[in-house]
Amino acid sequence: MSNNQIRSKNLFRVIWQFYLEGFKNQKEWSRQVWLVILIKLFILFFVMKLFFFPNFLKSKYNNDQERSEYVIDQLTNPKNQ
Amino acid sequence: MVEHFDLSLVDWSRAQFALTALYHWIFVPLTLGLAFIIAIMETIYYKTGDSQWKKITKFWMTLFGINFAIGVATGIILEFEFGTNWSNYSWFVGDIFGAPLAVEGIMAFFMESTFIAVMFFGWNKVSKRFHLVSTWLVAIGSNLSGLWILVANGWMQNPIGMKFNPDTARNEMMNFWDILFSPTAVNKFLHTLSSSYTLAAVFVLGISAWYLLKKTNIAFAKKSIIIAAVFGLTSSLYTVLTGDNSAREIVRNQPMKFAAIEGLYDGSAGAGLVAFGVMTESPNGKHKNMKDFNFKIEIPNMLSYMAYLDGKAFVPGINDIINGFTDNDGIVHPSxxxxxxxxxxxxxxxxxxxxxxxxxxxxxxxxxxxxxxxxxxxxxxxxxxxxYDTVPPISMSFYSFHTMVGLGMWFILLFILSLVYIYKNQIATKKWFLRAAIWSIPLAYIASECGWIVAEMGRQPWVIQDLMPTLTAVSNIDAISVKITFFLFLFVFTGLLIAELKIMLKQIKNGPNHGGK
Structure with a gap:
């Protein structure tokens, strides 16, 4: 193993230890906040995004040409809204 | 053509976007401003080596962390809404909106996420200098994230530097620098940032005042007040300056918005600024958005001066814009x-x-x-x-603008009084002032939210000024699904806000001597 490889491996280890110790020694407020973040991200990505917020144009049309035709139709013939 | 649109869908989509944007904005300004206040406090600790300043820095850093964490990702919801509720708009803006937001995402991730870990986990593990640099980088990074969002918003208010491609129905960026340095974007960025610093300063001042009222952590509170008052006074005066620049920019690019926030129906040379006014429900018969003044106090010639730096200049009113007018530069604006x-x-x-x-x-x-x-x-x-369908809601624009400006003036007075009482060593005994400082915290949030209401309601009916009305921007989806998600957001965000307030209030009650349990 070259000196550079050893150095980068050590650096990775130092960074890993830094984060690990940081998370281990968190204060009470920090743990509470992480819990709130995890709940929030779950609701956002696994409930709202999945069930309520599909990308309208991507879910209805297969390619950009179809999407642009649809939008032009919406803009030029608003009675189709 | 208005009759072809489902206005219930448009209204609910707008209500949902407004709700999520206003909730998102509860967390953002404190992050933007408190980051710099903490960086200043830590710099003093670094320079003096005084452990009291380290304690002060760590306490405000705890509150920063709570606010940052609860607020993080609330903006993502707005992007969900673009794709689902506002697909015509999202398509029409093309890469102009996408490029700044992508830069923002990368910047936020690398700068904030990396250095915020050093900020919180790095005490006694990295050198004092490296820790300080990380704190400053978090402050700068979070503020630069805001730049890209505000550039995108600035383009919507003043669309320049692009060309519409009829083949794809998308606007294509022709000149990135025109978009980045458009006067609208620059003024918006500076005004939003300086007002956010003001909010953060009021926050620090108000909480420190609470300690003084409780006769606890006196030295900590006084030192925090000095930083907050100096930072807040500088920021709020700069907010006035950037607001003044914005006014001159708005009167040229969005004259209808300018007329609406002043309730100016008929323009005149030497127009007066309404210092205080009450609008009546009885419209002048032209449109539901038009409201008349029941009572108003005007400062003569001030509006003309604000708009053109000339007390005798002509300022167009709503009726002038509707009927067409010639501006002070001799440019003829069609009806x-x-x-x-x-x-x-x-x-x-x-x-x-x-x-x-x-x-x-x-x-x-x-x-x-x-x-x-x-x-x-x-x-x-x-x-x-x-x-008259191109007239924004007058009373909402007018009241939001005047509330924002009035509260801004109060904050300047608050910071000046703080410094005077600190200088005279009387601050701990001025109970009325300490109470006023505490009550100013919610007022700072009201002022900040009013700023966004002025910006976004004042430009109605446009989602992109003159190019795309809000009613054509929405997706052709069922209004019921928008209603359901509106209440879902209301429920989730209110829960998050309560959680933040509970965690934050507990830390405030614990105080700086508790070591941020």
Missing amino acids: VNEKIAIGQKAIAALRTFKIAKKAGDLTLAEQAQKDLEANFKYFGYGYFNDP
Whole structure:
């Protein structure tokens, strides 16, 4: 193993230890906040995004040409809204 | 054409976007401002080595962390809404909105996420200098994230540096620098940032005042007040300056918004600024958005001076803009009826272009493209029949603007009084002032939210000024699904806000000597 490889491996280890110790020694407020973040991200990505917020144009049309035709139709013939 | 749109869908989509944006904005300004206050405090600790400043820095850093963590990702919801509720808009803006937001995402991730870990986990593990640099980088990074969002918003208020491609129905960026350095974007960025610093300073001042009232952590509170008052006074004075610049920019690019926030119906030379006014529900019979003044106090010539730095300059009112006017530079602005006719030509040209392209008639397509380009400036007006449909809600714009400005003036007085009482060593005994400082915290949030209401309600009915009305920007989806998600967001965000307040209040009660349990 070259000196550079050893150095980068050590650096990775130092960074890993830094984060690990940081998370281990968190204060009470920090743990509470992480819990709130995890709940929030779950609701956002696994409930709202999945069930309520599909990308309208991507879910209805297969390619950009179809999407642009649809939008032009919406803009030029608003009675189709 | 207005009659062709599902206005219930438009209204609920707008309500949902407003709700999520206003909730998101509860967390953002404190992050932007408190980051710099902490960096200043830590710099003093670094320079003096005084452990009291380390304790002060760590306490405010705890509150920063709580606010940052609860607020993080609330903005993502707005992006969900773009894709689902505002697909016409998202498509139409093309890469102009996407590019700044992508830069923002990368910047936020690398700068904030990396250095925020050093900020919180790095005490006694990295050198004092490296820790300080990380704290400053978090402050700078979070503020630069805001830049890209505000550049995108600035483009919506003043669309420049792009060309509309009729083949794809998208606006394509022609000059990135024009968009980045547009006067609208620059003023918006500086005004939003400086007002956020003011909010953060009021926050620090108010909480420190609470400690003084409780006769606890006196030295900590006084030192925090000095930083907050100096930072807050500087920021709030700069907010006045950037607001003043914004006014001159708005009167040129969005004269209807300028007239609406002042409730100015008939323009005049030497127009007065309404210092205080009450609007009546009885409209003048022209449109539901039009409200008359029941009572008002004016400062003579001030509005003209604000708009053109000339107390005798002509400021156009709503009726002038509707009927057409000549501005102070001699530029003739067509009436809204004329703009409607031009917009209808642009829409018809786009329709013809598409039909001709499909039919393979390239000569007709080329002519239609030329017609579209010649009339594109007022494309969005083609969707309206009644000129008064282009008037924003007057009373909401007027009250939001005047509330924001009035509270801004109060904050300047608050910071000046703080410094005077600190200098005279009387601050701990001025109970009325300490109570006022505490109550100013919610007022700072109200002022900040009012700023966004002015910016976004004042520019109605446009989602992109003159090019795309809000009613054409929405997706053709069921209004019921928008209603359901509106209440879902209301429930989730309120829960998050309560959680933040509970965690934060507990830390405030614990105080700086508790070591941030």
